[in-house]
Amino acid sequence: MKTKFQPDENGYFGEFGGAYIPELLYPNVKEIEDNYIQIIESEEFQKEYRGLLKDYVGRPSPLYYATRLSEKYKAHIYLKREDLVHTGAHKINNTIGQILIAQKLGKTQIIAETGAGQHGVATATVCALMGMDCTVFMGEKDIVRQAPNVARMKMLGAKVVPATSGSKTLKDATNEAIRYWIQNPHTFYLIGSVVGPHPHPDMVARLQAIISEEIKWQMKEKTGKENPDTIIACVGGGSNAAGAFYHYLENEEVELIAVEAAGLGVTSGESAATSQLGEVGIIHGSKTILMQDEYGQIVEPYSISAGLDYPGVGPLHAFLFDSKRAKFMNATDQEALDAAFELTKVEGIIPALETAHAFAVLPKMDLREDQVIVINLSGRGDKDLETYIKHLDA
Amino acid sequence: MKTKFQPDENGYFGEFGGAYIPELLYPNVKEIEDNYIQIIESEEFQKEYRGLLKDYVGRPSPLYYATRLSEKYKAHIYLKREDLVHTGAHKINNTIGQILIAQKLGKTQIIAETGAGQHGVATATVCALMGMDCTVFMGEKDIVRQAPNVARMKMLGAKVVPATSGSKTLKDATNEAIRYWIQNPHTFYLIGSVVGPHPHPDMVARLQAIISEEIKWQMKEKTGKENPDTIIACVGGGSNAAGAFYHYLENEEVELIAVEAAGLGVTSGESAATSQLGEVGIIHGSKTILMQDEYGQIVEPYSISAGLDYPGVGPLHAFLFDSKRAKFMNATDQEALDAAFELTKVEGIIPALETAHAFAVLPKMDLREDQVIVINLSGRGDKDLETYIKHLDA
Amino acid sequence: MNTIAKHLEQKGRNNLSIYFTSGFPELNDTQKVIEELGEAGVDFIEVGLPYSDPLADGPTIQDSSTIALRNGINLDIVFDQLMSIKDSNKTPLVVMGYLNQVLKYGEKRFCEKVVACGIDTVILPDLPMVEYENHYKALFDSYGINNVFLITPNTSEERIRKIDEYTQSFIYMVASSAITGAKGEISDQQIAYFERIKAMNLKSKLIIGFGISNHSTFSKACEYANGAIIGSAFIKNLQNNGIQGIASFVKGIRNA
Amino acid sequence: MNTIAKHLEQKGRNNLSIYFTSGFPELNDTQKVIEELGEAGVDFIEVGLPYSDPLADGPTIQDSSTIALRNGINLDIVFDQLMSIKDSNKTPLVVMGYLNQVLKYGEKRFCEKVVACGIDTVILPDLPMVEYENHYKALFDSYGINNVFLITPNTSEERIRKIDEYTQSFIYMVASSAITGAKGEISDQQIAYFERIKAMNLKSKLIIGFGISNHSTFSKACEYANGAIIGSAFIKNLQNNGIQGIASFVKGIRNA
């Protein structure tokens, strides 16, 4: 039985979602739609997926009680350590699952888009693992600002194709990937977040749900209770938040906080705070909340972080925002940098720039001393060192 | 009761070891010697150490059956995934333990040497975690070739001091660290490998022993038997090998293979294959095997990998070599690069350049089809991307 | 009866349709391009509504859209331009855009404007059939607007029959599984697909698009359908030879 | 009786010892430096055996060692140099090096050479007491060589008493917990340490080293011990003023 936060038969979460795709893609998307749940729920898939998550990806990722951060903010703060999984971010939970699905569907050529490069690396990694052909589309601007990840993809044998249109970032890389997919319908589009046409958002959410599945038993083990009071995650497309929220969605006692990138300030004109600036619209095949001008032209977003630099959010998040199930907050570039420096100094953990946004809302919250918070530490900051050092010296 | 591979009361493994230190360091070393075993074996330490290893470091690290690599080499190859632990290499097993020991000894200022920067990052990390002052000595040449790790240390709040003497690599960084320690005896020298005066080698080996402790039960879980046929690890100072070998040392049925860096070739004059080129001598406070000229001047070693670029080995390893308990092999720069590219392409894992040396001996071995091999994947290659890309394009 | 259908009905075979991007190469070229195309005797024209993220278009059309948007084009201006030639222009028009433009402009407001410009046919490549059935069919019907569906070599027979039912203008037959962009020739595989569709005896007229770029591909397409649409090849010509090059381009397509 | 001890016995107080690096600044300066130092009237001389990794030395001595090694110095050459002045030189000599040099040269061969050069005192800062007791004591005794032990403010009384027992030459009192290198003044803390050691009434003579750099620190040190050793300050002077500067350097130390 479908729950409130699962898509209906047309792929809608409330009014958001669907599959707004050219007819050329219909058979591809239909093939996935017809098979994904059955594959995911099959014993064979679960065995392979769980096996790889454990031995290859390094799951469960720890749930770490951050003593010094907790002292500082006078609350009980746990960090879900997605930074420790193979390739350094939650993205691989999804790519491991999708590559197995692709395999079951007999696909051998994989395409993907990437912003921060983490999804590109995670895709190139599983393609190497499975001996598949891999092409990754990446905005020309992101190729520059996330150079280490470009090097990793190259070394993993992936072809990295620069997206040169629009803002030359994630949105444009996604356009190019979809365009290539239309032209090469035999390829499998291994999408990197809970975005795109149905069933991609649901498929990715189900694969990232392992995060909250673990949080539940880890919280129980540590505190005797499955539920924290609050879960905080950053939102680019929304996949790490979807994963961290998933098994708590129906449980309204658990507060969910989604943090968007405010760039130079929500109203500065240089921002990616979709929920604050967007309106209902269609992007990359789904109806969601979207930053657009009065004529529906998609606005070029801005964030210091290549993984949050996206003018939309996944349809589930649009619904979480619209239905007020999740609280949407945001953090500027500077707030994210400060939060990254703080986490590094007090806990010895260098977060990804994306992830840093989730930590940046702590000073803005009214915390209770007994409040139990889980922050999804979605990725590590190795890829962002150049940016950090630039601002550290400044 | 002391076993064959534990140091005697003067810190000797066979004829190797001891504490060849200036009188100025005697009280410091004595303080550690008098306390380390008692601290390590205390319930309090074990609780904190194991707790941090689990929740902070991300242990146990997986033991991953590498299907494609196994197919390729016609043997059963398991990878011990130290690349997945926090900060990206086995080094943190040791720094977490030593920082707790330092704490119990009332120390607040930490110094360390580093070659590849992994130990420097791991030290800076635990110092941030414990709120301690951190100074890391690093060869000027290594500061250049391991730039990402220098950035990480800076961000973690550590002071990185360049060592400008000698070959400007690990050996010289260690000299500088010891020199500073002599001048500042209140500091705690958090050494990064199983080298240095007794009890440092034994202390570090005990802290790295967690690796083989896990391999034992993981092998049992996976194959029904605790013992692989063969364990392979690269050797710089020898800490990751010591950790991977530790619980198997007494069990002569398990073949142990230590892989040294042969640089441009063992006999090329540009090498770091200590066991092949060295003779008994004293370096950094212990008697061991050492690359030296006919007057006992220490030879400047060479390897493409900053973590193996060391003219000695730890005294335990000298004894393993001398007693033939371990087989010493080696790999050139090019062989290591090739092995790194191969592992990346077939398993989607980019190893550290140091680690790549361990994989480089596979083609040189006579493998049986039923041979069960564990390779210690000591660290990830993010820090080495620039070198890899340079050679990938070449 | 639908304007385009009527024209196709009258003319029968060898219909030539040209796609162009409004506001390109210059903001106010829209009317001139339509006029020239009309004079050159094309059968109907697809007026592209420039979009920031035209997923279903190839690089040529995408680039022309970017330029048009930079020129300042927007839906209000396009509709004003079309309005201004409503009486003078005799060539049937179709508007082609993306669904988000319609959504944001206001679905009804969009339909009113289309109709006011004397247009009754739209192509929205990212409007999927299920959304059409659930929502847009009723809306469009109430304005007398017909939606053009695309079919591809991979569209199932069942789905094609349904599309045939919904179609009052024409079915846009995608020549191959590729987004718009000039190719060279028409392959045996494509011909097999054309023949398969032809043999289905659909009630709707068929227009072939995607990869039609010259006289040879146009003529070949016309053997299997009521005509063909040229987009990227025309945009490229417009870019290189300007509005004065339109007549000879169209002539070149019609006669070798 | 040990040569140095005999000299200290005779002279009693205000002994000045100079450390220098053999083969520095030029390969064949070893003999000249010793000669100049002798003429300047120093009490005894420590001949540094340049080592690649001189852990217990500060940057000045380390740099001088690097230069000497680059000059081509090695143990064979040093011993030849010392041999060549065996008869002419009247100033007692001590050799100071690192244990690995001894090991590699051959322990016995090393001892033979030292003795052949008329030297009976060695300083090996990285030779720990336990190794001395277990092995080197017997070896050195068999050659009539005495090993100089260092003590620091942190050396326990028990340990100092043992060292006193082993000592036939002198005890090297490290002025502070710091490696060699010119400091400025002698602190109250250091003086407290000197007085503590003095009060122990050791049988051995005491020489203070590390941080002695000028007349003032030398004189102060001589209040609490039989003399003092100057190393880095001398090397710096040698580097800056050459061999001809030695006499005035020594004079400056003796008289303000």
Ligand SMILES: Cc1ncc(COP(=O)(O)O)c(C=O)c1O
């Ligand atoms: C570490 C990290 N966190 C978060 C994100 C944002 O994506 P999502 O919202 O899908 O989790 C990215 C995207 O690249 C990322 O790399």
Ligand SMILES: Cc1ncc(COP(=O)(O)O)c(C=O)c1O
């Ligand atoms: C990943 C990795 N492996 C191996 C080594 C070599 O050190 P050891 O022999 O102590 O394990 C290093 C040293 O930096 C390292 O970073």
